[in-house]
Amino acid sequence: MKEQHNEKKSDVEWRQLLDAETFNITREKGTEKPFQNAFNDHKADGLYVCVCCDALLFDSQHKYDSGSGWPSFYRPEPEDSVIELEDRSIFYMPRTEVTCLSCDAHLGHVFDDGPDPTGLRYCINSASLRFILRDTA
């Protein structure tokens, strides 16, 4: 059964809970540096949860090396763990933003150049994620 989260907080509350980089990325839609981030090259077997609210977002079984410099997944886990929103912040490059269903944290973007079976690439900031080894999850 899916756990029901309701983890909405104000920016003032999040600023107290998160370090400056995590706040910038998850609450102000920042983007961390490619390659120089925690999970781009991370291959351990386990689960990726939201750094803000601990909701399950991705499974390492769906992670692949996209070459983009950010951790990339071809689907979320469970599939309804994220919300996809139109992002027109770069006017000539409409993108689809991905946020946490439970707490609205900005996670990254989804593109349609991913591998089978979905053809999708969820390009996610490491700073939005916390990793839990499968044995201990």
Ligand SMILES: [Zn+2]
């Ligand atoms: Zn969250």
